[in-house]
Amino acid sequence: MLKKAIYAATFAAVAGSVVFVSASKQEPMLSSHMKAYVITVNAEGKELKQVNKKATPGQTIQYDLTYANNSDKSFKGLVVTGPVPANTHYLANTALTQVSAMRLVSIDGGKTFEKEPVKRQKKMADGTVKTIIIQASKYTHIRWKASDALMSKGQQQYTYRVKVN
Numbered sequence: 001m002l003k004k005a006i007y008a009a010t011f012a013a014v015a016g017s018v019v020f021v022s023a024s025k026q027e028p029m030l031s032s033h034m035k036a037y038v039i040t041v042n043a044e045g046k047e048l049k050q051v052n053k054k055a056t057p058g059q060t061i062q063y064d065l066t067y068a069n070n071s072d073k074s075f076k077g078l079v080v081t082g083p084v085p086a087n088t089h090y091l092a093n094t095a096l097t098q099v100s101a102m103r104l105v106s107i108d109g110g111k112t113f114e115k116e117p118v119k120r121q122k123k124m125a126d127g128t129v130k131t132i133i134i135q136a137s138k139y140t141h142i143r144w145k146a147s148d149a150l151m152s153k154g155q156q157q158y159t160y161r162v163k164v165n
Helices: 001-012
Strands: 018-020 028-042 047-050 062-068 079-083 088-090 103-108 120-122 127-133 141-146 155-162
Touching: 062 079, 079 155, 120 141
Parallel strands: none
Antiparallel strands: 018 028, 028 047, 028 062, 062 155, 079 141, 088 155, 103 141, 120 127
């Protein structure tokens, strides 16, 4: 039961919304929300997105992040960051968007971000140094730096998937 509660808390922890407010007008200029869906496959092999408050080990969760520009001016420089919750791991090549954006990842809890593949130098037992590639399952955050402006009254959507451990 405790394990299910932990998964439910993890699932709910990343679903939420953010609103940026103009200092002069006190109306939201940029708003965002994140929705979480459990991905299942039906008998015909078609994927289904289901809203669910709990996820169990082995299930895939898709996070949909939507950013809306509520102002009369376009917005440049949008940076979108999605966490990979505890008790889950990122599924490689599932971070997607329809806008032109540089995708970065973090392996250190969101302190630093870098392009894929993430590489590190590792000293081997024989003293040689080998370049290793860090697996996507070690990512802690996914980030996009949008090149495209978020147009006035427009929206941009970003998605990624994780698997529950």
